[in-house]
Amino acid sequence: MSVYDFSVKNRDGSTTSLKDYAGKVLLIVNTATGCGFTPTYEDLERIYKTYRDKGFEILDFPCNQFLGQAPGTDEEIHSFCTLKFGTEFPQFKKIDVNGPDADPLFVYLKEQQGFTGLGDNDSAEFMAPYVAKVDPNWENDDDIKWNFTKFLVDRKGNVVARFEPTVGLEPVEAAIKDLL
Template sequence: MRKLILILTTVFALTATAQENLYGFTVKDEYGKDVKLEEYRGKVLLIVNTATKCGFTPQYKELQAIYEKYKELGFEILDFPCNQFGAQAPGSIQDIHQFCTENYETTFPLFDKIEVNGDNESPLYTWLKNEQAFKDFGKGIKAKFMAGMLKKKDPGYADKSDIKWNFTKFLIDRHGKAIARFEPTQNMKEVAKAVAAALAE
């Protein structure tokens, strides 16, 4: 049975990485209903794995500001809560929805909780990580802290494309291609600038 699971996991991973663009994937929304990402064809997207009890959680405010500024130009943020990093996305998807709307007045689409690393990771994230590997955390105190924390757990962490923490962001262009990856430590102004550039193309 374990061998069969391993084979199926490998097949799903190979299928995901073989996708030419985002539009072949189907995900679950916050109500558990299937959503084909084909629905977002032609839009610029920012895909984010989020958490409600993280030091980076206030980024919800900046994400909402970017969304409000650019949504009329064909921009969407796809919010995927994930509890894999410090168990910082506890509770049900309904709890998460309530927290985000009450504390940060978010209006961008919320999807069901997923895993972004490991045997049960979402095929979407297998593809995203294959398209845009980890580079570094950038500069600054938070970047240095994150690098130090992860290096203690895994000296070779920087050589892996795995998602490192909450609020990692992938920018998708109007053709469904993953064109940039932003770590949670990177300045949100850089993210906004990249979104504007992708919309202008």
Template structure:
């Protein structure tokens, strides 16, 4: 696979979805969790989505339970939590793994295209973010500590 658009994922309701649906849009792909110190970033992600999306920009949230078991709920519970607590309207997907033998192929691709600190590939924690341009090229990886509002200028340059 050579393009982000070649990947298929299941949305939070379990419905298959192709990332080709997001062709010609800038994407911010994030592994999320509901019980993490970074969980309040949902609010900033939603603000970015409301301000710049959905015509040209989309946040894609991928719940993951690999870091401190901080996303132990079902997809239904995750969806409800995000909507009620942070008003999330950007697309959420089924819970996935981002590291290890069962890592989702999308995340294997993201990690190979935008390496982390000192060239590492593994995702270090929840709310690691990948910025993808409107041609589907993975440009940058941001650490969990990078707040959504700190990425806004990079997003605006691509729009």
């Protein structure tokens, strides 16, 4: 099984098969427009513009599960991202990433790359109490802890890395370059 076995919903409700992205390096991200990490969109767009011609795609999935930080309709979220950050990468329908209504793609991503910690930096220290409010068992499960968790997928559809939102984008970009 690989990510290519999944289909996802577009903002308009139509379906896209991830087979459409076969042979590309993918960064799959759950996002939010009202999160402290929302400025990450700017760096994601820079990375996208740098590598998209080399076979790289970012797949953006808004999620409102973390303190309601992705309010609004799919179109409102898309307008915010394109107007404020100039995003051009594909943005899909808002989804749940944890719990009984979790999107099957994200269930699979979590199975392939479990949670290994928030990291050892100021951002991780700051986030821990907020993560604990959302998930009291956060240190012992593979659930997504917050918005802007990133999963890296190689050209064969294998999920090869997971980056928590507390990890800067430098190691993410380095890992992308290694796969291109």
